Amino acid sequence: MMMIRNLLLLLLLIPLTLAFGQETFEYIIPDPPRRSIVPENPEEVPRQFRSLSLGLSLEDLKLALTGDGLFLFRGDRDVSFLPAREETLVETTGSSFVRRAYFQLSDGMVYIMSFSLDPGLVDHYSVFTSFMKKYGEPQTLNPGEAMWESDDTRVSIERPLTVKYIDKTVFNRLTEESKTGERWGIKLKEDFLNDF
Secondary structure, X not given: OHHHHHHHHHHHHHHHHHHHOOOOOOOXXXXXXXXXXXXXXXXXXXXXXXXXXXXXXXXXXHHXXXXXXXXXXXXHHHEEEEOXXXXXXEEEEEXXXXXXXXXXEEOOEEEEEEEEEOOOOXXXXXXXXXXXXXXXXXXXXXXXXXXXXXXXXXXXXXXXXXXXXXXXXXXXXXXXXXXXXXXXXHHHHHHXXXXX
């Protein structure tokens, strides 16, 4: 469009140049300003999706899932205990936009919520644009993930189309405990090998 306007302007200037001799001038038509979808004052990174939030107890999570028509929660059949990490996992199906939802609990509280969305009903671009309009530019953006963070929360849109909420405080603590356990295991192995 810009090129066509400039070409038309050039065609109009040629006769003026011929009529007035060596007098020429340039005029550049600027592109119209683009309106940004990013708000000036973005909202805080969310810890909640509908009635589900990070920090819920298992019983409150069950009640929230039972009362939300977006999920087909079947009660205790959808709840598993992970003995290796002493965590609880709730996995349920969705009825429309959400295909599956996963909730990880540590010390009886939700610290990860993950929603696998149906790409036939909602597309990645629409979800990303919605997040940009509310929460501004992501802190991390790459082909596999867009991520927004606050001091205690991380929310990401991942491929395939999944929206994930993480309580960073709990997640970082568990990660550090895992590293400590690995270091302790290495030390025990070294002590055992030194016994030979």
